[in-house]
Amino acid sequence: PVDRIDAIVSLAKRRGFVYPSSEVYGGSRSAWDYGPLGVELKENLRRQWWRSMVTGRDDVVGLDSAVVLARDVWAASGHLTEFVDPLTECQSCHRRFRADHLTEEHGDGSTALAELSCPSCGNRGTFTAPRNFNGLMRTYLGAVEDESAEHFLRPETAQGIFVNFLNVLQSSRRRPPFGIAQVGKSFRNEITPGNFIFRTREFEQMELEFFVRPGEDETWHEYWLGERWRWYTDLGLSERNLRRHEHPADKLSHYAKRTVDIEYRFDLGGKEFDELEGIANRTDFDLTTHSKASGTDLSYFDQESGERWFPYVIEPSAGLTRGVLAFLLEAYDIDQAPNTKGGMDSRTVLRFDPRLAPVKAAVLPLSRNPELSPKARGLAAALRKRWTVEFDDAGAIGRRYRRQDEVGTPFCVTVDFDTLSDNAVTVRDRDTMKQERVSLDHVENYLVERLPG
Ligand code: ATP
Numbered sequence: 001p002v003d004r005i006d007a008i009v010s011l012a013k014r015r016g017f018v019y020p021s022s023e024v025y026g027g028s029r030s031a032w033d034y035g036p037l038g039v040e041l042k043e044n045l046r047r048q049w050w051r052s053m054v055t056g057r058d059d060v061v062g063l064d065s066a067v068v069l070a071r072d073v074w075a076a077s078g079h080l081t082e083f084v085d086p087l088t089e090c091q092s093c094h095r096r097f098r099a100d101h102l103t104e105e106h107g108d109g110s111t112a113l114a115e116l117s118c119p120s121c122g123n124r125g126t127f128t129a130p131r132n133f134n135g136l137m138r139t140y141l142g143a144v145e146d147e148s149a150e151h152f153l154r155p156e157t158a159q160g161i162f163v164n165f166l167n168v169l170q171s172s173r174r175r176p177p178f179g180i181a182q183v184g185k186s187f188r189n190e191i192t193p194g195n196f197i198f199r200t201r202e203f204e205q206m207e208l209e210f211f212v213r214p215g216e217d218e219t220w221h222e223y224w225l226g227e228r229w230r231w232y233t234d235l236g237l238s239e240r241n242l243r244r245h246e247h248p249a250d251k252l253s254h255y256a257k258r259t260v261d262i263e264y265r266f267d268l269g270g271k272e273f274d275e276l277e278g279i280a281n282r283t284d285f286d287l288t289t290h291s292k293a294s295g296t297d298l299s300y301f302d303q304e305s306g307e308r309w310f311p312y313v314i315e316p317s318a319g320l321t322r323g324v325l326a327f328l329l330e331a332y333d334i335d336q337a338p339n340t341k342g343g344m345d346s347r348t349v350l351r352f353d354p355r356l357a358p359v360k361a362a363v364l365p366l367s368r369n370p371e372l373s374p375k376a377r378g379l380a381a382a383l384r385k386r387w388t389v390e391f392d393d394a395g396a397i398g399r400r401y402r403r404q405d406e407v408g409t410p411f412c413v414t415v416d417f418d419t420l421s422d423n424a425v426t427v428r429d430r431d432t433m434k435q436e437r438v439s440l441d442h443v444e445n446y447l448v449e450r451l452p453g
Helices: 002-015 036-055 071-077 099-105 158-162 165-172 217-234 285-294 320-331 372-383 397-407 440-450
Strands: 018-020 032-034 060-062 084-089 096-098 131-134 137-140 150-153 178-187 202-212 242-246 258-264 274-283 300-302 307-309 312-319 332-338 344-350 361-365 389-391 411-415 424-429 435-439
Touching: 002 018, 002 320, 002 332, 002 397, 032 036, 036 060, 036 178, 036 202, 036 217, 036 320, 071 150, 071 158, 071 285, 084 099, 096 099, 158 178, 158 202, 158 285, 158 312, 202 217, 202 320, 217 242, 217 258, 217 274, 217 312, 274 285, 274 320, 285 312, 312 320, 320 332, 344 397, 361 372, 361 397, 372 389, 372 411, 372 440, 397 411, 411 440, 424 440, 435 440
Parallel strands: 060 178, 361 389, 361 411
Antiparallel strands: 018 032, 084 096, 084 131, 137 150, 178 202, 202 312, 242 258, 258 274, 274 312, 300 307, 332 344, 411 424, 424 435
16 A cells, blocks of 8 residues: 555656646645646546536535635634534654544554654654644735734635525525535645545545435435445445445544544545545524525525425535546456567556546557658547547657556557558557457547447
């Protein structure tokens, strides 16, 4: 597992998925930049989520709210007081840690800090008593940096949805059960960012707030647990790498009646499974507290029954950037591929579902040649109208195949000397490495059948 994540971090940088942020100045463990292939992969994952959660459904609409909301929002939501982590400091090396993460690492939640050794310097029993640390990221709006100008970057996209509940209800002509979905950046002043893009201070979330009639909340919660599990497995995460984690009653957030996490086998930092998505029953907490605090009634008037009630909220909250890591880990594989000398070499391959693959097809002329290259360029240009396509005519064909395998391109289309007479090309499948001769005017259809939208 350790070399797996190391291999992925190095591949990600070498091939242009993810770079350490501000690397020329030494980089930071808390931020990462998405390169040419990473931005495609992340966008594909976002698009799949949006299709399945919003445009593919009749009962969910989208929203894109501001990152900096009114200060009152965070007072009402409880974030100013409740959004805290227990912070402890090692008195030997002065590294800071989340006390709850330390106890988890040592496998026993009840272990006293005095009995633990520091993960950084190894000294035992040197931790200060934990104190609460607020994770909101602060900024100042306007010219004067005083308390009245103090604002917060959102630590979740959800609150932007709740404060727009009435706007969406009135303008979209939806009524419960219905949902509002949002994808975007969130910010948390994490004490211990790290493990590559698993935990960063700036990250992206994909959240749905689904509003239902009280009493129907538990059924809808089960429904969304099933839907979200299916979404991950349908896109390629295997069941053996996924599990459900039910939050014990005494660990529930202040707003939640029940929360179940979908966990993935990230195998990071000494933990086998870790949270990929949290699916919470938030009750009517958000709409009632925002009603009280703002003076705007956010309840729903049910015309059919003549009753007024506050909808309950079921919230599937997923990490987009954390999801990218899960799909990278799942896709990474090493197998054996034939080399030109009749032997076998080990090859690295990212087995992405074609819907997620950053490049769908690569067009490769067998060699750089005044007849082959223009033909191949023409084909690449035609295919590019539909898909993300790479053209590559540099170096040995075997090495170009390896390169495409390593970034997870499902199909390589090779233009060779026979193409000039038979008007056909060779299409190579990433996973089976089988090659098929396909006539030039059928290439597009061939790919349409094998690349779901
Ligand atoms: P943790 O306990 O690990 O800090 P959390 O329970 O606070 O996480 P949620 O508030 O449930 O996380 O956030 C929903 C989702 O957002 C998480 O399942 C995760 O995928 C993603 N997420 C949360 N914090 C981060 C972060 N710092 N970096 C990347 N993704 C994150």
